[in-house]
Amino acid sequence: MTINSETEFRFLAEPTDVNFGGKVHGGMVMKWIDQASYACAAQWSKRYCVTVSANAIRFIRPILVGQMVTISARIVHTGKTSMHIYVVVRATDPKEDAVVVTNRCFITFMAIDESGYPVEVPHFEPVREEDLLLEKVAIHAKDFAKKLDQDFEQTLGWK
Numbered sequence: 001m002t003i004n005s006e007t008e009f010r011f012l013a014e015p016t017d018v019n020f021g022g023k024v025h026g027g028m029v030m031k032w033i034d035q036a037s038y039a040c041a042a043q044w045s046k047r048y049c050v051t052v053s054a055n056a057i058r059f060i061r062p063i064l065v066g067q068m069v070t071i072s073a074r075i076v077h078t079g080k081t082s083m084h085i086y087v088v089v090r091a092t093d094p095k096e097d098a099v100v101v102t103n104r105c106f107i108t109f110m111a112i113d114e115s116g117y118p119v120e121v122p123h124f125e126p127v128r129e130e131d132l133l134l135e136k137v138a139i140h141a142k143d144f145a146k147k148l149d150q151d152f153e154q155t156l157g158w159k
C-alpha cells in the first residue's frame with residue numbers, strides 16, 4: 001500500500017491575516033505551516049500527531065493581502081515515532097504568473113495514541129535524488145535542534 005507523503009494547502013491571504021504594516025503576521029504563517037504539516041503527518045501515520053519542534057524557519061519574503069498562498073508539506077525523514085517534514089510556502093498574485101518562495105522550514109511531529117503515548121510511524125524511504133538530499137539536510141536539522149535542546153538544559157538549567 002502506498003501512503004501519501006505530501007500535502008498542499010492553497011488559499012487567499014485575507015485582511016484579518018495582516019499586521020499593521022499590511023503584511024501577513026509571522027505567527028499566522030507559522031500557524032498555516034503547523035496545520036499543513038499536521039495534515040501531512042496524520043495522513044502518513046494515520047494517527048493524531050503533535051508538533052515536537054519547528055527548525056530553521058525562514059521568513060524570506062513578505063506575504064501580502066490578496067495573494068494566493070500555497071503551503072507544500074512533505075515527509076522527508078522518519079525516526080521511530082517522529083516525522084520530519086519539509087515545508088515551503090509560496091505566494092502569488094492570482095492575476096499574474098510570478099510565484100515567490102516566502103518561507104521554508106523543517107517541522108517535526110510525533111504520532112501519539114488515544115492515551116497520549118508515542119506510537120511507531122511507517123518508515124519513509126527516500127528514492128528520488130532530491131528526497132535523498134532533503135533527508136540528509138533534515139537529519140542535520142534534527143541533530144542541530146537536539147544539540148540546542150541539550151545546551152538549553154545543561155547551560156541554562158531549563159528546557
Ligand SMILES: CCCCCCCCCCCCCCCC(=O)SCCNC(=O)CCNC(=O)[C@H](O)C(C)(C)COP(=O)(O)OP(=O)(O)OC[C@H]1O[C@@H](n2cnc3c(N)ncnc32)[C@H](O)[C@@H]1OP(=O)(O)O
Nearest residue numbers: 034035038048050051052053079080081082108142145146
Ligand atoms: C484525539 C483528538 C483528535 C482530534 C483531531 C483534531 C485535529 C485538530 C487539527 C490540528 C491542527 C493542527 C495541530 C497541530 C499540532 C499541534 O499544534 S500539537 C500542540 C503543540 N505541541 C505540543 O503540545 C507537544 C508538547 N510536547 C510534548 O508533549 C512532548 O515534548 C512530546 C512531543 C510528546 C515529546 O516528548 P519527549 O519524551 O520529550 O520526546 P523525545 O522522546 O525526546 O523525542 C520524541 C521524538 O522526537 C524527536 N525529537 C526530539 N527533539 C527533537 C527536536 N528538537 N527536533 C526534532 N526532533 C526531535 C526524537 O528524535 C524522537 O523521535 P524518534 O527517535 O522516536 O523518531
